[in-house]
Amino acid sequence: MSRNPAIQSTKMRYGIVGTSPKLDQALERAMRVAKTDLTVLINGESGVGKEVFSRIIHDQSIRKHENFIAINCGAIPEGTINSELFGHEKGAFTSATGERKGYFETVDGGTLFLDEIAEMPMDTQAFLLRVLESGEFFRVGSSKVRKTDVRIVAATNVDLKEKVYNKKFREDLFYRLNTVPIRIPPLRERREDILVLFRRFTTDFAEKYRGRAIELDDKASILLENYAWPGNIRELKNLSEQSSVLAKSETVTAEELVGIKPELLERHLPAPRRIEQAEKGSSTERELLYKVLFDMKKDLTELKRFVMELVNRNDLSFPDQGELKQLAPPVDYPTEEEISSGDASFADYLKKSPTDDQNIPSIVINGDKLSSEDENEVEESLSLEENEKALIRKALEKHRARRKDAALELGISERTLYRKIKQYEISQ
Secondary structure (H helix, E strand, O other): OOOOHHHHHHHHHHOOOOOOHHHHHHHHHHHHHHOOOOOEEEEOOOOOOHHHHHHHHHHOOOOOOOOEEEEEHHHOOOOOHHHHHHOEOOOOOOOOOOOEOOHHHHOOOOEEEEEOHHHOOHHHHHHHHHHHHHOEEEOEOOOOEEEOOOEEEEEEOOOHHHHHHOOOOOHHHHHHHOOEEEEOOOHHHOHHHHHHHHHHHHHHHHHHOOOOOOEEOHHHHHHHHOOOOOOHHHHHHHHHHHHHHHOOOOEEOHHHHHHHOHHHHOOOOOOOOOEEEOOOEEEOHHHHHHHHHHHHHHHHHHHHHHHHHHHHHHOOOOOOOOOOOOOOOOOOOOOHHHHHHOOHHHHHHHHOOHHHOOOOOOEEEEOOEEEEOOHHHOOOOOOOHHHHHHHHHHHHHHOOOOHHHHHHHHOOOHHHHHHHHHHHOOOO
């Protein structure tokens, strides 16, 4: 729990529940900036309570006695948003039967909360930038300059920097809005608050309908704490109300909770995002995967070389492990330019086996030590012990106990065959 009495008072006044340090940091920043007249940009996923933060900023500012209006920019059609914000003159368009004041006039002296600012059309963004910089605007269909004194608090649930990079949001407007950024943490980053919020919602629901609040058993509580909550607090509140209505008893089990909301068993893992590079262009997920696989293969090859060197220097043995296949790194690694360009030769390299490089001598472990031998002495037997015995017997019988011919038939060296005969006690 926060030790700041001002934060605790604000939580009680606006019904904010939670003890997360990230939540307290966001609240403290909102309370500090509220006393100024700076533009604020609130970042947060859908359902985290961005409008509550905008109300806190307004109520604790010098404009608290003036108007406050919240507008969802994504809910206003593109053809009418300019009229809604800046007003219009009579005859400005077909349905304009009279003049109309926009929000910038009606909220003069107060605070305007622009939610989903990323959905604002590009031409409207230019008009908004002019208001922020000079306080001037035009009504639709008018050439008369009008003045307003409105504080802007904007909010978005997307990455505006990415929008700017993709030319879907004005860069100058972004930096003008982002004077003081406030990030509200999603529910999955404040898991200590999930059960507290659930109890709060079920208690409020029980008081509203004069019933008893439901409770969760241990497994159900764990289920809630480990869910990703893509809809955040709004989604949690909906589940608490559904559970209050549909629960068969006062204690809700995990099975019953899953029956109400099957999505609780899902895991919302982060998907790999495309990395944008201004100099080299956009890198696809495919190229990114190539780079990861290349690094993994290179590390694995280095590890194999290190182990072989360790075995060789310390004269270690590999009992009952059979013959290791040749382990050899590729002669030439692809360059970073080949990786970034997505060259097809790099994809071919990833499919390439170490045995493709015939010029590199094979490395075989024979009993007690590691040695480099001619490729004719590489043991190719990959069978289990019993199958290996049977194959050796058949080869010896076929070639009438001539070890050299039997070894050639089996694809191993004569010395290896001799050791195998002795190991398996095969009579000739």
